[in-house]
Amino acid sequence: MDNERRKFLKIAGISALAGIGAPAIAKLTSTAAIAAGTEGHAAGDAPHAEEAASGKQYGMVIDMRKFIERPELLDQAIAACALAHNIPEFPPDKKKSDIKWIWKTPFENAFTEESATHLSKTIEEAQFPVLCNHCAHPSCVRVCPTKATFKQKDNGIVAMDYHRCIGCRFCMAACPYGARSFNWEDPRPYVKTINPDFPTRMRGVVEKCNFCGERLALGLQPACVEACKGSGAMVFGDINDEKSEVRQVLAKEFTIQRKPSAGTKPSVFYIV
Amino acid sequence: MYNKGTIIPGLIIFVLIVMSPVLYNGLKAGSVPKPEPPPGGEKQCVLPVSEMRDKHMQLLNEWRDEVLRDDERVTVVADGKQYRKGLQLACMQCHTNKEKFCDSCHEYASVKPYCWDCHLTPAQQKAALKKETH
Amino acid sequence: MIEKTLKGKPAYWIWLAFLGVFIAIGAACYIRQYLFGLALTGMSREVSWGLYISQFTFLVGVAAGGLMLVLPYYIHDYKAFGKLTILGEFLAIAAIIMCLMFIMADLGQPLRGLNMIIHPTPNSMLFWDMVVLLGYLSLNVLCGWVILTAERKEVAPPKWIYFFVYTSIPFAVSIHTVTAMLYCGLPGRHSWLSAIIAPRFLASAFAAGPSLIVLACLIMKRVAHFDAGKKALDKLSTIIMYAAIINTFFVILEFFVGYYSNVPGEIHTLQYLFFGLTEHGHTYNNLVPFMWMFVFLNFAGLGLFAYLKFKEGSDMLLGAACIMIFLALWIDKGLGFVLGGFVPTMLGEVVEYYPTANEVGITLGIWATGFFLVTVLYKIAVGVEHEIE
Numbered sequence: 203m204d205n206e207r208r209k210f211l212k213i214a215g216i217s218a219l220a221g222i223g224a225p226a227i228a229k230l231t232s233t234a235a236i237a238a239g240t241e242g243h244a245a246g247d248a249p250h251a252e253e254a255a256s257g258k259q260y261g262m263v264i265d266m267r268k269f270i271e272r273p274e275l276l277d278q279a280i281a282a283c284a285l286a287h288n289i290p291e292f293p294p295d296k297k298k299s300d301i302k303w304i305w306k307t308p309f310e311n312a313f314t315e316e317s318a319t320h321l322s323k324t325i326e327e328a329q330f331p332v333l334c335n336h337c338a339h340p341s342c343v344r345v346c347p348t349k350a351t352f353k354q355k356d357n358g359i360v361a362m363d364y365h366r367c368i369g370c371r372f373c374m375a376a377c378p379y380g381a382r383s384f385n386w387e388d389p390r391p392y393v394k395t396i397n398p399d400f401p402t403r404m405r406g407v408v409e410k411c412n413f414c415g416e417r418l419a420l421g422l423q424p425a426c427v428e429a430c431k432g433s434g435a436m437v438f439g440d441i442n443d444e445k446s447e448v449r450q451v452l453a454k455e456f457t458i459q460r461k462p463s464a465g466t467k468p469s470v471f472y473i474v
Numbered sequence: 475m476y477n478k479g480t481i482i483p484g485l486i487i488f489v490l491i492v493m494s495p496v497l498y499n500g501l502k503a504g505s506v507p508k509p510e511p512p513p514g515g516e517k518q519c520v521l522p523v524s525e526m527r528d529k530h531m532q533l534l535n536e537w538r539d540e541v542l543r544d545d546e547r548v549t550v551v552a553d554g555k556q557y558r559k560g561l562q563l564a565c566m567q568c569h570t571n572k573e574k575f576c577d578s579c580h581e582y583a584s585v586k587p588y589c590w591d592c593h594l595t596p597a598q599q600k601a602a603l604k605k606e607t608h
Numbered sequence: 609m610i611e612k613t614l615k616g617k618p619a620y621w622i623w624l625a626f627l628g629v630f631i632a633i634g635a636a637c638y639i640r641q642y643l644f645g646l647a648l649t650g651m652s653r654e655v656s657w658g659l660y661i662s663q664f665t666f667l668v669g670v671a672a673g674g675l676m677l678v679l680p681y682y683i684h685d686y687k688a689f690g691k692l693t694i695l696g697e698f699l700a701i702a703a704i705i706m707c708l709m710f711i712m713a714d715l716g717q718p719l720r721g722l723n724m725i726i727h728p729t730p731n732s733m734l735f736w737d738m739v740v741l742l743g744y745l746s747l748n749v750l751c752g753w754v755i756l757t758a759e760r761k762e763v764a765p766p767k768w769i770y771f772f773v774y775t776s777i778p779f780a781v782s783i784h785t786v787t788a789m790l791y792c793g794l795p796g797r798h799s800w801l802s803a804i805i806a807p808r809f810l811a812s813a814f815a816a817g818p819s820l821i822v823l824a825c826l827i828m829k830r831v832a833h834f835d836a837g838k839k840a841l842d843k844l845s846t847i848i849m850y851a852a853i854i855n856t857f858f859v860i861l862e863f864f865v866g867y868y869s870n871v872p873g874e875i876h877t878l879q880y881l882f883f884g885l886t887e888h889g890h891t892y893n894n895l896v897p898f899m900w901m902f903v904f905l906n907f908a909g910l911g912l913f914a915y916l917k918f919k920e921g922s923d924m925l926l927g928a929a930c931i932m933i934f935l936a937l938w939i940d941k942g943l944g945f946v947l948g949g950f951v952p953t954m955l956g957e958v959v960e961y962y963p964t965a966n967e968v969g970i971t972l973g974i975w976a977t978g979f980f981l982v983t984v985l986y987k988i989a990v991g992v993e994h995e996i997e
Contacts, residue, residue, distance in 0.1 A: 296647075297652075298650075298651075298652030298653065298654075299647055299652075299653075300652075300653050301653075302653070307955060310956065311955040311956050311957060312955070314954075314955065314956040332955070341794060341795050341796075344731050344732070345731075345732050345733065345734065345793075345794070346729065346732055347723075347724050347729050347732040347734040347735045347738070348720075348723040348724060348726075348727045348729060349727050349729050350723070352543065354545055355544075355545075356545050357545065361542070361543075363542050363543060364592060365538060365542075366720070366723055366727065367716070367717065367720075368715050368716065368717050368718075368720045368721060368723050368724070369646075369715050369716015369717045369720075370711075370714070370715055370716075370734060371656045371657060371714075371716070372732070372734055372790070374653075374656040375656060375657060375791075375794055375797065375949075375950075376794045376795075376796075377796075377954065378795050378796030378954055379796075379954055379955075380653075380654070380953055380954035380955050383653050384646070384653065384656060384716065385645070385716070386645055386646050386647035386649075386651070386652075387644065387645040387646075387647035388591075388645065395602075395605065396594065396598070396602035396605070397602070398594055398598075398599035398600075398602040398603050399562075401562070401592040401593045401594065402592050402594075403592055404588060404591035404592050405591075405645040405646075405647075405716065406645060406646070406715075406716025406717040407716060407717060408716075415545075419545075419547050461795075461796060463795075464795035464796050465795055466795065
């Protein structure tokens, strides 16, 4: 009797372990997973090598001269984003629950690696727009344990799958740009005007700028870019396509990027 | 049998606990709900009714992964009609009666999908639109 | 063997009930957090990990600390530790269960935790941390139980178990190495981006874990007539001393690199932790008293250990030294390391974190659960010990 029971318990235990581990092992040994693992290392190993441009990578050039000239443009862009994506606005006493996709910050905070000594008065007083950089080598994607954040193959957007995110916030620790926000509580009561065409988020998941993937799919420009239409303050397009408008601007102007030393290869450029 | 005095009452308590949900409902789960068909009178869906009944959750998961993760936003064509992939984009376009369609079954089966934590119900969408125009 | 947990003196039951109160408070706080969300904690967009993850990090070390008993006994055949290895294994079990509880408490969507297995992601260090933690937990449950059962029957443990015992040695190192890799592979977080993090974690683990075991031995000597033996405790205090000295050395190296190189990113966190960081005329320094407490306890503890090496001391002194080192390392790793890493933020601002009462309630509840488990497991181990005597 005792022996039987022991045998049963052994078999039951082993089967339970196998049952839990099997899906992971099956997925890890599949060719897709192995291919995905090597993919990340292929490009940009040599620090000074010319960037191997492959596939589409959406990016943006932000022309600060335009924003300094017309500061209201940035407020419009931020408001357009908030409206398009149902971004909540928390009262001042709940500031720590803030959700930010695109927001304003002074030069020294946007560019922590640049010298802020003896800045010109205009730059010192200017407000810089900051947002997700949709990096070519995003550290947030590298650390996510569930692939809830990932790089979209056909356009290079760093996307979020809110259905899969477990809310571990590893990506928030890993993002060198502070571009990610967590839903510490249900955001819906704090969404001022609800855009019926876009969902809100649930509490317990991380969110960030999605470069308006949903608008791009309809052939539209990102909401912030559209809000500054005609001003040239924000230019959006494929930075791997030499003929694109962004590349024309990049070829003509001197631009800087946020924290290039982090090795993430950001896709947002600034003309200061 | 050893310890008859504790084992048998123990077993009875165990069985009672296991059966408590059934006993709680007094063996009456109520009549099987009949979800209301689309108010617009559409008869067509992306799949036959019986398949939708069985597999709508799998289909929604598949669509979700395709649209969100693989950027495969191509439309689904069934019997000549085009549908965009998505709960709000396809399903709720016809089934505008979420409370009488989705909820009637889900409540009966005590299923609590978290769709509406983020997605807006047709009623909420309508309310949002109204607020916008005002 | 489990039946041994059901018989005990009143003090045993009072202690368990005392812990039970904290467990109940913790559970109630967790239900509140589960229903409302993590907004009930003091964490923010800027300091996105708080007490939960910092306790997790510290406890991984406590779990790995058991290695300092297993390794001398099984590899170097150091017989004096024979009675104690089981204590190391059982402590590791309790510590890892606490780690897993802290992780669950920290998740925004705890019900989706299995996504880590359904969608395994080998490039994420968190995935590997889960693998090694679950592996180390199973190894300790297996080895602890099999060896204790053999001991009770007064036979030699089965040969096959040694394979698992030896496997558990690299596993103990790996749990803390991989936990360090959670931090030291993130670009932009200067205080974490240091190759010395993993060795520093191991050093502090090898001091904190054994300190707790020595404390437990001293307590059990009084309440349960369990004598670990003077030789074993002496050796353990030597191990604690060396490990704590190495940890101190590593911390001093961090200071040297920061302040001698004068690279701002290397200095900021140290400045914030030990002296306070001034931004726009306001000095942020809520961790400064803790960090100086760490310095004081660390050196006082080391001094006391050194004194005990030269002069015959009482158990009380040894216990005090262990408490000092344990608390010092708890502040160092369980507060300063994780919380300090978020200052300054990625945008160079300073945002301070203050845990809320609810968060502290959950944290205490999980610690109480850990002590509960350790008590019960040690009761079994000591019970078996007494049975064969």
